[in-house]
Every structure is written in structure tokens, then in C-alpha cells.
Amino acid sequence: MLPPQASHMGLTRCHICGMTCVNDRPGIGDLRCGRCRAPLHGVRADRIGASWALLLAALICYIPANVMPVMYTQLLGNGSESTILQGVAEFWRSGSYGIALVIFIASVVVPCTKFVTLGLLLVSAQRKTPWKRRERAVLYRLVEVVGYWSMLDVLVVAVVAALVKFRALGDVEPRVGILFFGAVVILTMLSAMQFDPRLNWSGEDS
Numbered sequence: 001m002l003p004p005q006a007s008h009m010g011l012t013r014c015h016i017c018g019m020t021c022v023n024d025r026p027g028i029g030d031l032r033c034g035r036c037r038a039p040l041h042g043v044r045a046d047r048i049g050a051s052w053a054l055l056l057a058a059l060i061c062y063i064p065a066n067v068m069p070v071m072y073t074q075l076l077g078n079g080s081e082s083t084i085l086q087g088v089a090e091f092w093r094s095g096s097y098g099i100a101l102v103i104f105i106a107s108v109v110v111p112c113t114k115f116v117t118l119g120l121l122l123v124s125a126q127r128k129t130p131w132k133r134r135e136r137a138v139l140y141r142l143v144e145v146v147g148y149w150s151m152l153d154v155l156v157v158a159v160v161a162a163l164v165k166f167r168a169l170g171d172v173e174p175r176v177g178i179l180f181f182g183a184v185v186i187l188t189m190l191s192a193m194q195f196d197p198r199l200n201w202s203g204e205d206s
């Protein structure tokens with residue numbers, strides 16, 4: 001059995017000053033902390049909808065991010081626009097396996113893992129299932145940690161552009177696809193922020 005939760009005992013912790021407050025009016029939205037007057041709230045089950053909406057918006061942005069060109073390169077007079085996967089293939093063919101791998105991980109592996117993980121967390125929180133609570137808690141922390149590194153592909157385009165310009169090899173310019181990549185990163189981070197990890201532990205234990 002799960003140990004009792006603060007809400008079962010009529011207690012709510014203030015997320016600003018940390019004081020444990022007696023929640024004698026459960027369900028009333030304007031309850032405030034007795035010390036710092038910050039609004040008090042328990043587990044935010046009402047944010048699941050917002051989290052889903054942000055995740056779906058990220059999924060939609062992921063399509064143009066992959067279909068539209070992310071950069072324009074002009075080397076020795078020949079100009080061409082390339083999508084992120086064409087860029088990966090180009091780096092791989094030219095022998096820059098490391099850069100190709102980094103871009104592939106940052107632009108395909110990381111976002112897809114985040115989509116699946118967040119979707120899984122949201123579905124299991126909605127169903128209040130006791131299924132693998134501990135593993136789900138680890139998954140949530142993983143999404144948080146990965147969030148800091150997600151701008152990697154945007155950074156790679158910036159670094160490649162700087163390299164090409166420094167060596168005067170030609171010209172590189174970012175294209176609209178990279179904006180959608182940025183949007184995917186921001187939207188998935190916001191979606192993860194809306195998700196209350198305490199939802200993992202709500203519902204009956206088996």
C-alpha cells in the first residue's frame with residue numbers, strides 16, 4: 001500500500017516558502033499560504049489537458065521542422081537548401097560521422113523519445129494506473145534532464161555556419177525549418193513543466 005499523502009491528511013505544502021499549511025477547504029481555489037500569501041494548490045490534475053495540448057502542438061511543429069529546409073549552403077558557387085536529414089546524410093557522406101551522429105540524435109532520437117515518454121506519462125496519469133510508478137518517475141526526470149540539451153541541433157547549425165564563414169569556404173544561412181525545431185524544443189519543455197509528477201503516485205496501489 002502507498003503511504004498516506006499530504007492531501008489525505010488535509011495538508012498542502014506552499015511551493016514558495018515551503019510552509020505546511022492546513023487545507024481546511026479542499027476544492028476551494030483561492031486558498032492561500034498563511035505565511036507568504038502565495039496561492040496553494042495540491043496535485044495539478046487539471047493541467048493534464050494543457051500538457052497534452054502543448055505536446056500535440058510540438059508534434060505538429062515537428063513535421064515542418066523535418067520537411068522544410070533548415071539551412072542554405074553555398075560552397076564554390078553552388079547553392080542548395082537542405083533539410084535536417086539531408087544535412088545528416090551530407091555530413092555522413094563527407095566523413096564527419098561525429099557531427100552527423102550528434103545532429104541525428106538531437107533532431108530525431110531526442111524529440112521522438114520525448115514525444116513517446118510524455119505521451120506515456122500523460123496516459124498513465126490519466127488512467128491513475130499503479131503500473132510501474134517508480135520507472136515512470138525515472139522517465140519524468142529523464143525528460144527534464146534531456147530538456148537542457150535539446151537545443152543542440154539549433155546550436156549545430158549555428159556552429160556550422162560560423163565554421164564555414166570563418167574559413168571563407170562559402171556562405172551558410174539558416175532557413176525557416178530551424179525555427180520549427182526551436183518551437184518543438186520549447187513546446188515539449190512547456191508540456192513537461194505543465195505535468196505534475198505527483199500524478200504518478202495518485203490513484204489506488206495494487
Ligand SMILES: [Zn+2]
Nearest residue numbers: 014017033036
Ligand atoms: Zn508560503
